[in-house]
Amino acid sequence: MLGARGLKTRDLAFIGVLSAMCAVATAVKIPLGVGAMVHLGTAFLYIAGILYGGVYAGFAGAIGSGLYDLIMGFSPYTLWSFVIKGIAGLIIGVVAKGMWPESGVQKSSAGKVFLACLLAAAWTVFGYVFAWWQIIGSLTVALTNIPSSLLTSGIGMIVALFLAPKLRNVI
Numbered sequence: 390m391l392g393a394r395g396l397k398t399r400d401l402a403f404i405g406v407l408s409a410m411c412a413v414a415t416a417v418k419i420p421l422g423v424g425a426m427v428h429l430g431t432a433f434l435y436i437a438g439i440l441y442g443g444v445y446a447g448f449a450g451a452i453g454s455g456l457y458d459l460i461m462g463f464s465p466y467t468l469w470s471f472v473i474k475g476i477a478g479l480i481i482g483v484v485a486k487g488m489w490p491e492s493g494v495q496k497s498s499a500g501k502v503f504l505a506c507l508l509a510a511a512w513t514v515f516g517y518v519f520a521w522w523q524i525i526g527s528l529t530v531a532l533t534n535i536p537s538s539l540l541t542s543g544i545g546m547i548v549a550l551f552l553a554p555k556l557r558n559v560i
């Protein structure tokens with residue numbers, strides 16, 4: 390699955406740091422009025438995928454989002470977030486950058502990055518609608534969560550498309 394390269398100690402350390410940053414970013418809430426809010430975990434996941442590729446972003450999304458759910462008392466969602474956000478990170482990373490940080494070209498085109506964000510957002514919405522349906526027990530109620538999921542993904546995409554090119558010059 391990880392290719393011939395495999396994970397090295399440096400990779401594990403970097404994935405650990407990215408996972409912690411993903412969990413912290415998920416805890417950063419942006420209130421939107423009328424009780425709605427989004428978090429910055431999605432933006433971080435998109436940035437990680439754009440900059441570091443699918444392996445790092447996939448593990449960071451899985452571990453960081455799962456850890457957040459576990460620590461913050463959303464344990465019914467822990468396994469779901471692990472899978473959904475892990476695959477979302479893998480999708481955005483592979484499409485935008487490649488499997489590994491050093492794979493692919495150093496700078497992805499804006500169109501490729503935008504497509505990566507859209508694919509990851511679509512997967513996330515699909516995955517969480519299914520998760521909500523299983524946990525809540527009502528497809529109708531699960532479907533009502535789609536706008537907030539799309540909003541979180543949309544804001545994450547805007548933040549990532551703005552910040553990733555600037556961060557690429559720093560790292």
